[in-house]
Amino acid sequence: MNLNQNKISLAYLLKNHIQNAILEKIFIQNISTNSKQIKPNWLFIALKGYICNGRNFINEAISNGASAILTYNNTNNTNYIFYNNHIPIIYIKKLKYYLSSIAGLFYKHPSKEIPVIGITGTNGKTSVTNFLMQWLYLLNQKPAICSTLGNGFYNNLIESHNTTESAIEIQAKLRNFINHHSNIVILEVSSHGIHQYRISDINFNTGIFTNLTRDHLDYHKNMNNYINTKWCFFSKHIVHNKIINIDDPIGFKWYKILSNAIAVTTKKHMIYKEKLFFIVKKIIYTLNKTIIIFQSTWGSGILHLNLFGYFNVINIILSLTTLLSLKYPLLKLINTASLLKPVYGRFNILNYKNLPKIIIDYAHTPDALKNILQTIKQYYTTxxxxxxxxxxxxxxxxxxxxxxxxxxxxADYIIITTDNPRNENIQYINQDILKGCNTKHNIHIIVDRFQAIYYAILHANIQDIILISGKGHEKYQIIGNNILNISDYDIVDNISKKIQTDAN
Incomplete structure (x- = not known):
């Protein structure tokens, strides 16, 4: 779908990279990195990926009618053009870096038209994104999101494949959101998205930092690289206002050197008074709700939430501070806080008749798993x-x-099972997990995820708590090169029905 309506001169699109009279005669209707999508008057962009090389699909793109090919230049100091059957193949240095700005030019820089909020951190990105979407919707706004849970509008999300989409897709989605009358957009910003320059030309009204703990070291190799990549979001991108969780040690370090930074904290009450701030003075946890008493630059108040856990306190106050910084009224935000719902796949409590209480959560990092288990211990002490x-x-x-x-x-009982093993031997994965366990007592390895959950439900006492962790909202399982349709929610539901049928 052409979101621009009009064709754009290729010479104009590449004006900052190469000048050639031929390009002035080529007009582009759409751009894509997928050769199968290419149609006449489209520009095919051939990048080198981690699995395959886009150049291998140039002939297919030309066969499908591509007007031109844009690809990377790793050999020459200057950009140049080569012709294949009169179709120009344009070689651009650092194409991956410039792709966001090229796509931004094609889609008329949508991030300059409406506020864009970017959220980065190891854990909490999806929850903060979702809480912001819910809250803005309650305030009669029309927010759109690009998130792990999907892309689109409230109650109308389309499944996404990456936390942060490609550079082209982000610009295209922003333009599409504006065309559908969105007045604010919230993006999850992953470390991969930052490192691969997918957001390099996005104008962020606000950037939020949730926390930083161990993750993605298969990609970043070590924590220093991971931290530095996250830091690039604030240091090398256009981010006008920064909302920083200073309870996190990395966040506190960054806060002290960032301009236009707003401190959000539940612990550090002695902060720089000349800066904006949001301080939680007291948190009251009950089995039914969480109460937050706070002070801030915008005033004081009390939030009543139908949410659980300290991690959700942080997610909520980051969301609230962001909306206050955007000048949404404090009283309206307080009055609507109790209407916020738990995020799908994040600490979702399932209550089935004659079954133990079951909690489904996406926790797949050490810190997230620890937070979830600590929260369960806190609420269900006995x-x-x-x-x-x-x-x-x-x-x-x-x-x-x-x-x-x-x-x-x-945990009192552990069942190690299959997550998304991909092309790795599941037995090796489970043995790696087992090596860290302090005891081998009450630990079971059940490879089949359905059987693992079934075993726990059958053997747990009715008053026990069963945490199913790691996949949360996911409706698939990747085993080898196969993607299976499987959901922890469906598994629990099917087991409940089976037990009920067997009982009858």
């Missing part, structure tokens, strides 16, 4: 905890024993 989890294959192996250690420290 209950036994079953923890069902696994670790993804072809990903950071070093976190596996750490997660095994955390599970054995907080």
């Amino acid at each position: 209950k036994k905890i079953w923890c069902i989890f696994g670790c993804g294959g072809d990903r950071d192996k070093s976190k596996r024993p750490i997660m095994g250690c955390i599970a054995s420290n907080y």
